[in-house]
Each structure stands twice: as C-alpha cells, then as structure tokens.
Amino acid sequence: MSEQTPSTGLQLRSLVTEEGQLKLLLKSAPVPEPGENDVVVRIEATPINPSDQATLIMPADVTTGETTGSGADTTYTASLRAGMEARVKPRIGKPLAIGNEGAGTVVKAGSSAAAQALLGKTVAVMDGALYCQYRKVNVMQCMTLNEGTSARDAASCFVNPLTALGFVETMRSEGFKAIIHTAAASNLGQMLNRICISDGIDLINIVRKQEQVDILKALGAKYICNSSDDSFMDDLTAAIEATGAYVAFDATGGGDLGSRILSCMERAALKDTELPGPYGSNTYKQLYIYGGLDMSPTIINRNFGFSWGVNAWLLTPFTQKVGMEKMLELRQRVANELQTTFASHYSDEISLTEALDKDIVAAYSQQATGRKFLINPSK
C-alpha cells in the first residue's frame, strides 16, 4: 500500500442515555488484525439508508439537537421523541454501531488465498457497523467489483439492488406477472424501473408529486400513477387491468395507500364479473410493506373481498428463503450492472464528523426529502 495504515480509527456510535437523550459520538479503536479469511477495509463510502436511520437517529427529536466539541471529540445530543421510552429501553447505555453497507479499499488481508486476492482492491461490503474508518470483515461479506468501479459507485451494492431484485423474484416465485411499487421515484424505485424495463416486466409506479412523475417518465416508465391526482383510483385500476399487477410493494406503510391499492386490484379483478358474491373475487391480492416512510398506523378498509394478504417484506428473510446459489447469481448481476441498472445517486457526501453536525443530522434524519446522504469516513 502506498499509504501507511494508522494504528487506530474512528467509529460512529449511537447511544441512548438513562437521561432520555440520544447521542452520536466518535470512538477511537485499534485497527483490527485480520484472521485467516478476513480482510480489513478502509471504508470510503457508506450510504445512510432507512434501515440505518432506524438505529442511528429515529428515536431522537432532531429539533432539539446540539453539537459540541470538534474533531474526534465531536458529540451530537438530542432529546428523545415523545413516546419512544419503551421502545429504546433495551438499548440504554449501549453505544450501537451502524452502517449496513459500504465500500472501500482492502488494506490488510488474512493468510488465505481468498483474502490475499483482495489486498489493494476496492470491494463492497455488507455488515452492520460500517460507519467507521477501518472494518474487519469475512471475505464472504465482500463483493469484488469490476475494474474501474469506485467506492462511491459501489457504496450501495446490497440493500437497494438486492431489495429491487428481491421484489422481482418474489413476484415470479408467487406466480404474479406484474408489480405495483410506491414511493417509486426513490433510488430503489428507479432501480426497480430499470430492472423491469430490462426484464420485460410491467411495473406500475405510484408517486405523490408531479416532479416524481416527470423523473420516472424521463426514465422510460410506462405506468405512473400520482396518488395526489383526483383520478388516482381510476388510473390505478386501469393500469392493473392492463398489466395484471396483483402484488404491490409499499415503502410508506402508514395510512390507507396500501388499502386503496388493494381496492383498485379488486375493482380490476371484478371488471368482467356481473354479480360478485359477498366475498368478492377469487383473485389473490398481495400487499407487501417493506418500509415505514409514514410511521402512522396502516388503515385497511377491507372493501376488496376475502382473498388478500398484507405482509411485511424484508431483505434478510428473503435472502434466507431463496438460498445461497440464487443470492450469488443476484450479486453477480449487481456487480455487472453497477454503473447502469444499479447506479445510485447522492445529494450530499459528508465525513464522520459532519455526520454529527446538528444541521446535517436534521437533514438526513428526514426520509423522503429527495436528498440522499453518503458518508465518506476517510474524508
């Protein structure tokens, strides 16, 4: 290596205190030595995903946030949001590591051939503690990248790409033939749109603003329904009739959007039924909730017969269900199409210290603002 690896590195931690505060702080720790099948990665790009926000900042009332100190002694402190006490109780006093995915350079490698082969390479990593400068991981957690792929390009190799591919696999394995997706202009939504175009799958994109309609139109999306339009229910029903999309993946979770989607599915399913029975159509309608952009309760109006399911969808159980072989196939596709299908875009690149700045915390703690943050711990 051209640069000398230092003996210690900083790690970001999120701590809930007995006093009812959430603190973000930096901890200095020795750079670890790799075991036989391990490598040590200098993390250079790691995104802030909703799955990270949940542990990182969600319990905090960011309007009360203050930042003190500087450099490695920087500390962010905020009060807890009302009603969070019971939920955070198990984590009081435990400084939690965060960061589910990221990418960087392998600076140390264990003795095995697999580990040695990665030395000096840029790799993408799936883990749970990547908001740090140096992280030891097993070689199986690393995705090797094609020549010329930067850490920034590879920072979001796992969560969004595998989730989007997971939706398509779920659709196929459960016998559906088209997909409905909400919050469809997100990074994930844009990936799903590119996958579906490439694989010839009909995708109905649900968004809530005209500017999101425009983004998806420019990306070649065929079916876009704006939930703020008066004609939303009719538009969506017509799109379901045209595509046969009876499975939906919903990022919002709260409110009645999912219920309205199921109602439109039922209207489409009953289109040619002269006299529906009291239990509605036999067409099975599936809503998967995979996010919580809207934290309010899910409202299910049950005006869509008696053939339906509302289930949580999460990447980890999906990966366990489909098995190793399928996952390696999906990961290879991600590596091959990282600069096209699976390209991610970031509005802000910040350092570990900046991640503790009260204004920046306030910005990245908001989901669904259109801003997408990347941490570069080596900055």
Add this chain to the structure above:
Amino acid sequence: MSEQTPSTGLQLRSLVTEEGQLKLLLKSAPVPEPGENDVVVRIEATPINPSDQATLIMPADVTTGETTGSGADTTYTASLRAGMEARVKPRIGKPLAIGNEGAGTVVKAGSSAAAQALLGKTVAVMDGALYCQYRKVNVMQCMTLNEGTSARDAASCFVNPLTALGFVETMRSEGFKAIIHTAAASNLGQMLNRICISDGIDLINIVRKQEQVDILKALGAKYICNSSDDSFMDDLTAAIEATGAYVAFDATGGGDLGSRILSCMERAALKDTELPGPYGSNTYKQLYIYGGLDMSPTIINRNFGFSWGVNAWLLTPFTQKVGMEKMLELRQRVANELQTTFASHYSDEISLTEALDKDIVAAYSQQATGRKFLINPSK
C-alpha cells in the same frame, strides 16, 4: 313417503331495487325433478350464519324495516344503509337466493344407486339457496348422518365445523403449534375449544365480556383473555409465552384487536432477547381475518417488527387447497361427532314467513348478540 310432496314450494329471496330498497320476499316455484345423481331435500333446518347475513340483510338499514302482507305474500322492505349504493349496484333487480347450509329429508331421488340410497333419509346439505322448502342438490353436496340425528342437529354441519377444523389444519400445515381465537364464546369458538381439548392443542380464547369468560371456563378452556380487562395485553402475552401461539384467527376484523394480538406475540417472542434489532424478532406472526363482526377499518400499528402477515381466511379456498380426500376425512369426523364436538345451539327457530317479520329481521341482522337463528322452512 308417508306425506305427499306438494307440487310447489316457497323460496326466500333478497332483492335490491332501483329505488334504493332491500326487499325480502317469498317466491313460489315448482318442486324440481331430480336428475340421475340428484336428490330433492325438504329443508327442515337452516341456520342464519354471518356468511348468509352478508347477502340476506347486510345492505339494509333495519331500523326502517316494514313488513306487509301475510302468508306467501309477506314482504319485508327497508331502505339501504348509507354508503351501500356502489356495493349493491351489481345486484339491483336480481332476487338472490340465500342459505349456505341446512338439513332435511330426502323426498325424491334420481335413478342412481347413490341417490336412491338417500331416499327417506335425513341429510345435511351445503349449497347456496337453502332458505326454501324444497331444494334439488347433487348427492355429493349431501352428508349422510348417523342414525338418530335430527335435521335440527345437522343444520350446521358444514360452515362452523369445517371452519373450526380448517383453523386447526391451517395451524398444523403452517408449522404453528397453538392457536389464538377471538369472539371465542361463539358457536364456532365453542367447537374450536372442544376440538383443541380433544386433540391436545393449546388454544387462547379472546372474549370481551365476563359472561363469555364464564361460558368458556365451564367448557374446560384453559387460556381465556378478556379484551375489556386492563391487564389484557399482559394476560395475552403471558398466554402466548406459555403456549407458543403465533397464529390468530380473528372474527372481528375491524379496529385494533388484531394489531394488539400481533404486539403481544412480538413481546412474547422478544422475551429473552436482550437487545432487539430495528426489525424486531425473527418469529413469524400470522393474523387471519375470517369475519367482519366489526365493519370498521382494520388498524395495524406495526409495532411488532417485520416478520408478520395479516391475511383473509375463508372456508372455500381452504377446501380447495387441502383437496377432496382431506375434506372427506374432516366431513366424516363432523358426522361422527355431531352431537358432541360439533353440537350447535340456537336461541330462535323461525319459519320462512317469520324470517320476513320486521322485528325478527332486526334481531337476526345483528351479529354478536349471543342469539343464533334457525329457519325451519317446513314449519
């Protein structure tokens, strides 16, 4: 036959008119001739189940009900409930037959041996139009009964018994080991309680009144939780910890009872977890909604992790899924245990004409009153 079969019989019909009224009326029709594999059954006992109420009376505002005429010319008329217009549109002008199950005497039989064998016998029938005096059905729709079983005993042979057995089969086939049931003091709930005691399955009975607790206690139920008690959530969590009941069958549908059940399941699942991750436990939690005693929206608070499903459960898809052989096995069990495990109780026995009386309609249109109506069309 000792009595002569008349040439015509009465049939009850439910009609929604262009004028926005629901009418119940009696239609005189010829007693049909059986085909080779058919029998004609004189219906002597047919219950009013929630699945019948849906078509029979649910759209009507029974506070506006009036009854005119007498005998075969009796007519019941009520205004539609507010907001029902769209839902009933497909049935306007069509006098619908009702009655999913019942029992009576075979008075005519087709030429096949199977049909002839039933002549003069009391049989239970599953159909969709049994609120009538004479009904032609295929022999496959008939359950032959053991000696000494009356039509009244056999009136509810299908819907409740097969639903209760279906819950147990669903629990087994999906790998759960105990069951939670709401509205547990109902006829169906009492059957399920007897099945579970007999089969050695732990059942958590949820009710909402002390008198229902007492009913179930007298029937030997071990786990009973009263949702009106302040300690309900703690009681239910403790019962789930004791039994491992991670599948629930909910008759109410509306409100947040289902959500509270899922929360208690999660609390039980996390009992020994020191620090739960942001996505909660890996224990899969399943809520099946099989009724709509509460027609209001289902409120799902999503405070129970990301491993759960809320699905509609209905008898017909279940029977299709498990196949003919299993269904014949379940039907045989019902026939064998009709006066014990699958005994039904009725508060009121009424004639077809009485079923059109405005006070009686008002009484049987209410679900969950504790009253259970049986129609005897031969009365």
